Amino acid sequence: MPIESRVRSRARRLRLEVDGHKVSVPAGTTVLYAAELAGVSIPSLCSHKELSPFGGCRLCAVDIAGIGGHPLACSTVVTDSMEVTTDTDGLRELRQEILQLILSEHPCSCIFCGEQDECRRSLTTIRKAGVTTGCRSCPNDGDCELQRVVEQVGITEIGYPITYRGLEAEHDDPFFDRDYNLCILCGRCVRVCNEVRGTSVLAFKYRGRKTLIGPAFGTSHIEAGCEFCGACVSVCPTGALAEKVSKWDGKADGVETSTCPFCGIGCRLEVAHKDGRLSSVSGALDSEINDGQLCVRGRFGLPEATHHYLRARQPMLRRGAYFRVANWDEALGEVAERLKQVAPDEFLMLVSSDLSNEGLFAAQRLVRSGLGANGVDSTAGASLPGGPGVWSRLFSLPVSIKALSEAETVIVAGLDSRFSFSVVGVQVRRAMREGARLVAVDARESNLARMADEWVRPEPGDEARALVEAVRKWPGGGTLAVVVGPRVFDCPGAGELVSRLETLAQDEGVTVVPLVHGANIRGALELGALGGVLPGPRPDEGRGLTLADMRAGKHPKVLYLVGEAPFTTRPDCDFVVAQDLYLPPFAVDAFLPAASFAEAEGTLTNLEGRVQELRAVERLPVGAVHGFALPDWKIFSDLAGRLGRSDLEYADAAAVRKTIRAEVSGFAAEGDRAPRRMAPAELPVEPAGDTVQGTGRFVLVPERASFRHRGIDLAGVVEGLGELHLEEGLRMNVADMTRLGVEPGGTVTVSLGSRRVAVAARPDPDCPRRAAYVSLIEAWGGVGGEAADPALELLSRLAARPVRVRISAGDRSPARKRGGAHVPGR
Amino acid sequence: MAAVTRPQPELDDLPASSPPIDPWAQIVQGFDGNRSDLVPVLQRAQSLLGYLPPDAVRRVARWLRLSESEVFGVATFYAQFRFTPPGRHHVRICLGTACHVKGGVQMLETIQRRLGVGAGETTADGEYDVERVACLGCCALAPVLTLDEAIHGQMSVLKLQGILDAEASA
Numbered sequence A: 001m002p003i004e005s006r007v008r009s010r011a012r013r014l015r016l017e018v019d020g021h022k023v024s025v026p027a028g029t030t031v032l033y034a035a036e037l038a039g040v041s042i043p044s045l046c047s048h049k050e051l052s053p054f055g056g057c058r059l060c061a062v063d064i065a066g067i068g069g070h071p072l073a074c075s076t077v078v079t080d081s082m083e084v085t086t087d088t089d090g091l092r093e094l095r096q097e098i099l100q101l102i103l104s105e106h107p108c109s110c111i112f113c114g115e116q117d118e119c120r121r122s123l124t125t126i127r128k129a130g131v132t133t134g135c136r137s138c139p140n141d142g143d144c145e146l147q148r149v150v151e152q153v154g155i156t157e158i159g160y161p162i163t164y165r166g167l168e169a170e171h172d173d174p175f176f177d178r179d180y181n182l183c184i185l186c187g188r189c190v191r192v193c194n195e196v197r198g199t200s201v202l203a204f205k206y207r208g209r210k211t212l213i214g215p216a217f218g219t220s221h222i223e224a225g226c227e228f229c230g231a232c233v234s235v236c237p238t239g240a241l242a243e244k245v246s247k248w249d250g251k252a253d254g255v256e257t258s259t260c261p262f263c264g265i266g267c268r269l270e271v272a273h274k275d276g277r278l279s280s281v282s283g284a285l286d287s288e289i290n291d292g293q294l295c296v297r298g299r300f301g302l303p304e305a306t307h308h309y310l311r312a313r314q315p316m317l318r319r320g321a322y323f324r325v326a327n328w329d330e331a332l333g334e335v336a337e338r339l340k341q342v343a344p345d346e347f348l349m350l351v352s353s354d355l356s357n358e359g360l361f362a363a364q365r366l367v368r369s370g371l372g373a374n375g376v377d378s379t380a381g382a383s384l385p386g387g388p389g390v391w392s393r394l395f396s397l398p399v400s401i402k403a404l405s406e407a408e409t410v411i412v413a414g415l416d417s418r419f420s421f422s423v424v425g426v427q428v429r430r431a432m433r434e435g436a437r438l439v440a441v442d443a444r445e446s447n448l449a450r451m452a453d454e455w456v457r458p459e460p461g462d463e464a465r466a467l468v469e470a471v472r473k474w475p476g477g478g479t480l481a482v483v484v485g486p487r488v489f490d491c492p493g494a495g496e497l498v499s500r501l502e503t504l505a506q507d508e509g510v511t512v513v514p515l516v517h518g519a520n521i522r523g524a525l526e527l528g529a530l531g532g533v534l535p536g537p538r539p540d541e542g543r544g545l546t547l548a549d550m551r552a553g554k555h556p557k558v559l560y561l562v563g564e565a566p567f568t569t570r571p572d573c574d575f576v577v578a579q580d581l582y583l584p585p586f587a588v589d590a591f592l593p594a595a596s597f598a599e600a601e602g603t604l605t606n607l608e609g610r611v612q613e614l615r616a617v618e619r620l621p622v623g624a625v626h627g628f629a630l631p632d633w634k635i636f637s638d639l640a641g642r643l644g645r646s647d648l649e650y651a652d653a654a655a656v657r658k659t660i661r662a663e664v665s666g667f668a669a670e671g672d673r674a675p676r677r678m679a680p681a682e683l684p685v686e687p688a689g690d691t692v693q694g695t696g697r698f699v700l701v702p703e704r705a706s707f708r709h710r711g712i713d714l715a716g717v718v719e720g721l722g723e724l725h726l727e728e729g730l731r732m733n734v735a736d737m738t739r740l741g742v743e744p745g746g747t748v749t750v751s752l753g754s755r756r757v758a759v760a761a762r763p764d765p766d767c768p769r770r771a772a773y774v775s776l777i778e779a780w781g782g783v784g785g786e787a788a789d790p791a792l793e794l795l796s797r798l799a800a801r802p803v804r805v806r807i808s809a810g811d812r813s814p815a816r817k818r819g820g821a822h823v824p825g826r
Numbered sequence B: 001m002a003a004v005t006r007p008q009p010e011l012d013d014l015p016a017s018s019p020p021i022d023p024w025a026q027i028v029q030g031f032d033g034n035r036s037d038l039v040p041v042l043q044r045a046q047s048l049l050g051y052l053p054p055d056a057v058r059r060v061a062r063w064l065r066l067s068e069s070e071v072f073g074v075a076t077f078y079a080q081f082r083f084t085p086p087g088r089h090h091v092r093i094c095l096g097t098a099c100h101v102k103g104g105v106q107m108l109e110t111i112q113r114r115l116g117v118g119a120g121e122t123t124a125d126g127e128y129d130v131e132r133v134a135c136l137g138c139c140a141l142a143p144v145l146t147l148d149e150a151i152h153g154q155m156s157v158l159k160l161q162g163i164l165d166a167e168a169s170a
Helices: A003-008 A031-037 A089-103 A116-123 A145-153 A188-196 A231-235 A296-307 A328-341 A357-370 A388-394 A402-406 A422-433 A463-473 A486-490 A494-505 A521-526 A547-551 A632-642 A653-663 A719-724 A734-740 A790-798 A814-818 B024-028 B035-049 B054-064 B068-077 B097-101 B104-115 B157-169
Strands: A013-018 A021-026 A082-085 A176-178 A203-205 A212-214 A241-243 A254-259 A268-274 A277-283 A316-319 A322-325 A347-351 A409-413 A437-441 A454-456 A480-484 A510-514 A558-562 A575-580 A590-593 A602-605 A611-614 A698-704 A730-732 A747-752 A755-763 A771-776 A803-809 B089-094 B128-133 B145-147 B150-152
Touching (some): A031 A082, A231 A241, A231 A277, A268 A296, A296 A719, A328 A590, A328 A632, A347 A547, A357 A602, A402 A422, A409 A422, A521 A602, A602 A653, A730 A747, A734 A755, A755 A790, B054 B068, B104 B128, B150 B157
Parallel strands (some): A347 A558, A437 A454, A480 A510, B089 B128
C-alpha cells in the first residue's frame, strides 16, 4: 500500500519521536515510514513502499528506547511514545560493516575506482576526436539505489575479500536482461512478483551462498509463465535487471505522466525521456486504474513502436513509376485535389480506433461535414463483437476496474491475463488475496482458471451460456465483479448474456467489466468514427460505403486509410491515401506521416469512459533526420483548409476537444478524468445466434488479435513481442496434434463446409481437446511490406465466430491441387 | 479452506520432459490440497519417485495452486530433496569437521574426477549418485564415506581408487 494511503487511513494515531522530531502516524505504520514522515532518511535496500516488510538487508537498524539490540526500522511497527534514534556512531559503524559485506559480493568499480577523479576530469575536457566516455560497466550507473546508499552510509573501501559469483548473464528471454552477479538478494523482485502481481514466477532458489533468484529448474521466463510486466525491473535497486531497449540510455532527463496507447484499460504511464527521445516506460502510481502496474505492451512496447527503423516520417507521393518523398504542401495539395473531385458515395475513409479522440473526431467531421460523404468506417466495427449496439449498452453500465479488487466474488470469463489486460488480472488476484472467491469460466486453462476456486470448463466457444449460468448461481448479497473477455461476446447466447449483465449491474454491489481490444474503441464509438454511428453516439441513417462493402467487392474510387491496413494487397481503387506511422504492405498513391503517441498531445477514452491525456515526450527537431510527422487532427485540419472549409480547421488539440464537447454531451472538460456512462443508442447489432454452426469434430474459436496498434502488428516492430510468437498459426491441444500425427509447426487442413484452408498448427498447452484457436487478422498490415499469411487471413474471414470444423493432417487445400500460391478470394 | 471444485489439469497432454508419474494418486492420498501440506507432499513424492522430477514439481504446484517457482524454491531450501534420479549405487562423502581436517575434500575430488559428477549429481549411465553429508556419526574413522550400505573409514585416495576399481570389475 502506498505510504500516502496508509497515512490517510482512519487508524488510531500514535505519536513518536525520531531523532528529536515529533511525528504522529496511524497505528500499523513501520518505524521506517514514520521516520520518512518526520523527514529523517534511514538507508535501506530491501524495503519498498509497495511491498511488505522483509528485513533482509539489515541496513535500517536503529536504536529504540526500551528495546534491546538494534531493531530494524522496516519491520518494527510503531508503538505510542516511541523514541527512535537513527544516527549514532555505533549505528553508522554497524551499517558500514553490513554494506561492506553486501558490496563484497557486488561488483562495485563504479563506486571504488582509483581512477575516478582522473576519469571525471578528462570527461569534461574539450577533445577533437573519439571520446572515451568512461567505463559504463553497469546499466544502472548514475541512477542506482545502491550507489545512493553507499553515499549515504559513507564507506570508501571494503575490508572484506571480494568474491565474484561468476554467473553467466541471462540474455535469452525477451525485454530484459538479467545479470545476477549484480544481485544483492534484497528479494524485492520476488515479493513484487508474488505480492503485487500474484504470478510468483520468481522465487529464491537454493540456500545460503548459493541462493539465486529465478524460476524453477532454470527454465526460461517464457516457459515459467512470466507476464513480462517489468515490475521486477522497476523495483530492482541495482543493475541486475535491466530492460534491453533503454539499458544504456543512462539517467533520464525527465519523466512525464501519460496514458498507455495500446489498449482500452488506459493505464497511466511514467514516460522517461532522454535527449528529447522516449527512453523507457513504467507504471504510474495512479490508484484509479493500474496502481503502478502494466502489461508487457505498455511496459516495454512503446519505445520500439515509435522508434523502429522502418518508421515512415516523410510525406510521399506516387509519380508515375516512382514513389518519392514530397513536402507537406505538395502532398496535401494532391490529396485535397482528389478529395474535391470524388463523388461522396465513391469515397471511403477507414480510421483506426487507436487514434486519439481529437484524430477520430476530426476524421469523421472532415468526411461527413467537409466532403458531405457518409463513407467512414473502421476495423473497430469488427473488433466490437456483437456490433456497436451491444457495446453502447455495455458502456452504459458503470464500469470500474478499481472495484474489481474490492469485490467478494469475482467471475472471470474467457480471459487469459498473461499478456492482454494484465492489469485486470492483477486486480483480480489482489481481490483473491483479500479473501475473494474466484470463479473462472473458460474452455482454455487460462492463468486465472489455474488459480480459481471454481473452474467452470464449458465446451470450447460456449463461454457465454456458461457465464450466464455461473452468474445465475451467485446467491446475491455482498459484492460481485464480472469480467468478460472479448471472445465471450462472439459465443452463442451472447445476446442473453448482455441482457443479464444489464440486469445485474442494477444491483448496487455489482461491477461489470466488459473487455474489448482497441486503445480508443470507446472513443471511436462515442465520436462516430464507425460505419452507421454518428457522434454521441447516435445512429447514422445515411448510407455510405463500408469495409463490408469492400469485402463484398464494391470498391470506392478514393480510399483514405488512417492508421488502417486491413488488406494484404492493394485494393482496386483509383487513389489510395495512407496516413500512418508505417507504410502499409501494399502500394499507395500518397502517404502522410502521422505523429505517434509519443509525439503529439491528445486524449484517449478508456473502457470506463475516462478521458485521459497523452503527452508529447519526443522533442526532436523537425527535418529530414527526425521527419515531418504531424498529429492526425492537424493533417485533417490542413486538408480542410485546402478544401476551403476554414470552419473545420483547428488551432490546437484543445480546440478539437472544444468542438467535441459541443457535439457530444458529457465529454470530459479539460483535466477531468472521471469515469462516464454512455447513453445507450439504437445502433447496428450482429446477433451471435444460439448454437455453434457447422459440422466436424473440432470447434474453431476465433480470438481478436490484440497486439495491434494502428495499422501495424506490434510483434513486427517490438522485437520481444515477436519472440513470444503469440498470435501465429492455429493453436491446438498437443494430444490432438499427436493423434492427427502433426508435428509442432506442421500443416493441417481446416475444412469449413466446402472450403478447405491449409495452415500451420502450433501446440498450445492451455487449449482444450477438440478445439483450435486462431487470431483474427482483420486489421493486419504488417511492416516493411511483409504481408500476413493469406491462409490465416482467409480463415479469419470465414470463421468470425466459433464454428465446427473438420481438421486433418497435411495440406489438402485447393491451392495445393493447383500447385500455385493460394490467393484468398475477396 | 472452501471446497475446491475443479477439473484435473490435463497434464497427460503435456509433452513429458521426464519419466511419467504413475503413483500420482498415492502421492496426494490423504492430503486435501492445503498449501501447508507442501513439504509432506514433496516428501511423499520423493519417497515414491526417488527424486523430484520437473513433472512432479509442476503437478504438485498445480494441485496446491502455487507456482512451480514457489514449490521449487521451497524444495531447494531443504537438503533432503534431490532433483536428479538416484543412481543404482549411492556414494555419500562426509565433509564434517573431522573428515574435513583429515582430507574429506580430496575424497570428493577423487570421486568427481573418477565419475565425472559432483555432489548432488548422478552419472550419465545411472550407475552412481554422489552426495556430500555433514556427518556420518563415526568421526573416529575420518575421512569416511559410504558406498551403498558399506562404511569405508580411514580412506585415502589410493584406497578409494581400489574400491571403485573393485566395483567397476564386479
